[in-house]
Amino acid sequence: MSPEKPLLVVCGATGNQGGSVINYFLSQPSNPYALRGITRDPSSAKSQALAAQGVEMVAGDFNHPLSLDSAFKGASAIFGVNDFWVYFRNAEKRGEAEAKGENWGALSRDNDTQEIKSIIDAASRVPALERFVLASMANSNKLSGGKYAECYHFEGKAIAEDYGRQNQPELWKKTSVLYVGFYLENYLGPMSAFFLPKLNKTKSCLVLNLGDLLPSVSWPWCAAIDDTGVLVAGLLRSLPGQRVIGNREWLTMLDITKILAELVDATDVEVSSEPVSFDMGDTLVTTDNMHMIGFSAEFGYDGHLAGNEVTEPSKLGISLPSVKEWFQQQDWASKIQTVE
């Protein structure tokens, strides 16, 4: 009989990042880990699909810290990730807070921080834990000297990371931090309404209508669904103490437009001089994203231009495909519109 495998516990197992970690290890012919996934609902269709593949799916809620003690029990390794937007989207709580004149963005940041602190503290209580990988973001507020103070979906994670480093020194000796880059999947979701260039009337030119700043901002692109597992596996193989910016390549949206042009047989690309509105339908979401863009342009998405020391995956021998390969795998002909 083969000896029991060490247990990897994955937060957010039904989501993009956690799901990628589970899928990566499930796809390995000699998977070194037994896998346990955490979800708020083990009876959901996604949880059941993972359970059918041999993943032990257990209930756990980042807002109920004690539930994490049983969910993390026996772990040799933990991947910690949560989702800022779940709390942010709670319309009832938001209504109550705003009626009292409270800042919902800041409250959502504080909740994000609290959820990750709960993950960190619960991980610190696992006696046999050998490795912890935490998904975090750069502290856009602190690193910009307060200039970009409203990118709450970055800041809350960074505050929790600092908390862990300062308050859980024993856990931190086993910890690496992953800054997941800007999702390539954003090109497939609602944000594509802003990012995706359009073909001109003759279909010979791809036109990018993103104002002055955005086309030239360099982003660390990461396919969250395909790449997070590769990155976390690489961090688990490496010595702890790493802070990695998970990305395939740093490219501007103009660079990406050139990649797309090839795929839709356009011979030219152009940046439109038309005025552009980044209204995302919710002032807080728009402001949060504007601060992310400003911070990324001036200080780097991961804050490296403000002295935040982060490592590229290749430095740890982690190899990811090119951004172009991801674009080649999607069907753009049906997604790219033609200018009216």
Ligand SMILES: NC(=O)c1ccc[n+]([C@@H]2O[C@H](COP(=O)([O-])OP(=O)(O)OC[C@H]3O[C@@H](n4cnc5c(N)ncnc54)[C@H](OP(=O)(O)O)[C@@H]3O)[C@@H](O)[C@H]2O)c1
């Ligand atoms: N979009 C980007 O470009 C980008 C880039 C880097 C980082 N991020 C950040 O990444 C985070 C989202 O990660 P993702 O894309 O993997 O999210 P996702 O696909 O929306 O999945 C969220 C996961 O978190 C779990 N979850 C949510 N609330 C929970 C709670 N209270 N207790 C336990 N589990 C909970 C969900 O599980 P159940 O529903 O099964 O309970 C689900 O598995 C966000 O904070 C976002 O800001 C985004």
